[in-house]
Amino acid sequence: MIKISHLVKNYGNFTAVDDISFEVAKGEVLGFLGPNGAGKSTTMNMLTGYLSSTSGSIKIGGVDVLDDPLNAKRLIGYLPEQPPLYPDMTVEEYLSFAYDLKNCKLNKEKHLREICEVVKITDVYHRMLKNLSKGYKQRVGIAQALVGNPPVIIFDEPTIGLDPKQIIEIRNLIRTLGKEHTVILSTHILQEVQAVCDRIVIINKGKIVANELTENISRAVENTRRFNVKISGPQRDVLALLRNLPGICYAEVLAARDGDAYTYMIESEVGIDIRKKLFWALAERKWPLIGLEALGMSIEDIFIAVVDKTAPEAAAAKAKKKTRYEGVRAAEEKELASDIVEKTVKDQENASFEEESTDSAYYEDHSIKEDTFASEGEKNEDRKED
Numbered sequence: 001m002i003k004i005s006h007l008v009k010n011y012g013n014f015t016a017v018d019d020i021s022f023e024v025a026k027g028e029v030l031g032f033l034g035p036n037g038a039g040k041s042t043t044m045n046m047l048t049g050y051l052s053s054t055s056g057s058i059k060i061g062g063v064d065v066l067d068d069p070l071n072a073k074r075l076i077g078y079l080p081e082q083p084p085l086y087p088d089m090t091v092e093e094y095l096s097f098a099y100d101l102k103n104c105k106l107n108k109e110k111h112l113r114e115i116c117e118v119v120k121i122t123d124v125y126h127r128m129l130k131n132l133s134k135g136y137k138q139r140v141g142i143a144q145a146l147v148g149n150p151p152v153i154i155f156d157e158p159t160i161g162l163d164p165k166q167i168i169e170i171r172n173l174i175r176t177l178g179k180e181h182t183v184i185l186s187t188h189i190l191q192e193v194q195a196v197c198d199r200i201v202i203i204n205k206g207k208i209v210a211n212e213l214t215e216n217i218s219r220a221v222e223n224t225r226r227f228n229v230k231i232s233g234p235q236r237d238v239l240a241l242l243r244n245l246p247g248i249c250y251a252e253v254l255a256a257r258d259g260d261a262y263t264y265m266i267e268s269e270v271g272i273d274i275r276k277k278l279f280w281a282l283a284e285r286k287w288p289l290i291g292l293e294a295l296g297m298s299i300e301d302i303f304i305a306v307v308d309k310t311a312p313e314a315a316a317a318k319a320k321k322k323t324r325y326e327g328v329r330a331a332e333e334k335e336l337a338s339d340i341v342e343k344t345v346k347d348q349e350n351a352s353f354e355e356e357s358t359d360s361a362y363y364e365d366h367s368i369k370e371d372t373f374a375s376e377g378e379k380n381e382d383r384k385e386d
Contacts, residue, residue, distance in 0.1 A: 001026040001152060001182040002047075007056035009042050016042045018206035019056070021348060026151070029178035031193035031214070032186045034203040035307055043203065044156060044186060048078045060152055074102070077150040081157045083141025087130035091121060091140055094129060098144040106149065118173065119143045134161035142170070146177075153177055154184045159192065171196050190300050202306055210306045211344045217302060225268045226295040228254070229278070232261040233287030239264065245281055247272040261290045302340075309341050 002024040009017040017039045024030045034040040045051040047058055049069045058065040058072075065072040086094055095112050104111065116122045119139045124132060129140065138161050145153055155174070159167045174196045177183055185197060193200060194214060202210035231238050235253060242251035242264055250267040257263070268274040275292065282289050 001028075001061055002184070003057075003059045004043075004047070005057045005059075007043070007046065007058065008054045009039075009046060009051065010054045015206055017046070017053075020203065020206070020208045021056075022201055022208060022211055024182050024184060026182055027179060028199060029174060029183040029185060029197045031197035031200045032184055032203070033188075033190070033193065033200060033303065038203045039206040040186060040203055041156075044154065044184075047184070048076055048154060049073050074148075075150055075152050077145035077148070077153040079141045079145040079153075079155050079158055081160070083137055083144075085129050085137055085140060087128070089129055091116075091125050091127060091129065091132075091143075094140065095143060095147060098147045102148045104148040111149075112147070115143045115146050118146070120169065135163060135166050138162060139166075139170075142173070150181070152182045152184075154186075156186045157188070158185070159187070159189065167192075190303055202303065204307050208344060208348065209309070210340045211347060212340055217340075225270065225272075227266055227268075227275075228263055228291070228293040228295060229266055229289070230258065230261050230263045230291035231282060231287055232259070232290055233282075233285070235262050237285075238262065238287060241281060241285070242266055242278075245274075245278065247274045247277055258290070261288075263291075265295070306340055 004023070005021050007017055007020050008015065020039075020043065032040060032044070042051065046053050047065070049065050049072060052066060060072045060075045063072040063075065086097075089097065092112075095115070096108070099108055099112065113122070116125055119142050121136060121139045121143060124136055129137065132140070138158065142155070142158060145155070158174070159170050162170060171192060174183060174185060178196070178198070185193065187193060194217075197214050199213050200210065200217060201208060229242075239251060239253050242248055247268055248266050249269045250265075252265050254263045254265055266274070266278075279289060
């Protein structure tokens, strides 16, 4: 549904977006992430036709945004970070204005009422926009993006200013929209991306550094082998038990102490769930297990690791670690980030190779035809001379 090919945007000598390519399929919800200044907003503005690109192309449903901007924009519903509201209008007047502006052909009253019910703004339908709370203004912004039922919907920070209940409702709305629309969600709330998106694209310094299915990242996040364990018992004996217990490959005592209880960091061997075995070993010695906390990576850890992988100067500032656990965890994050970045680079290289092959085949085919036409022309000239 959306195809971005070799997109570049230069501001003088500064390259904000540097030769990025990716596609978004129909019915897919894509999370588009990046640190501040990464080129994310510039890409979004080019995608919606607000900015022109220096080179490359963007196609929405096969329509090129640069060649045919009006028809391309008709396929897009867009909610920018700051909703484009007119404070002296009522909600009804504003949505009616958006309906007319988009030259919508659906039944006006029915269509707008349905949108209001979906985003839950029916109770403020006749109120002035300037009198609404920030949360309701955000909902009205979402409503205008849905006017005309566009096949592509782009949300830039859609849950800013909403309370927890409203955030859950908007997430559910995005999931529902993703069943029939192509959705791009740009946000800094990474749990939100993990909750609603099918795929995650991360941009840093103008380049795509990660393009991975959310389920693959979530699987890596949830696959934990390390725990913080708080145990009441003699420190030296407990540590000896942990280090000799089959299935545990590493154990160390941490600084945290609670009375006669100490906190230990343990790491199990690959594929082994150590929790039950640990419980029974402690129970046999009558050492109470006070707490057990899994130390898996979060989606934030992966995001930071991927960004640091492509920004060595930032990673260098975090190089000093206080404990072996932190060093091991950092190494694992780095390894996962490397896998994601390398896979993304390889996928982009393969995509470029396929494009070049297609182009070569196209030009080769057309050159044959041109030779054929030339030969026929020469024959005609020969006939004229005869």
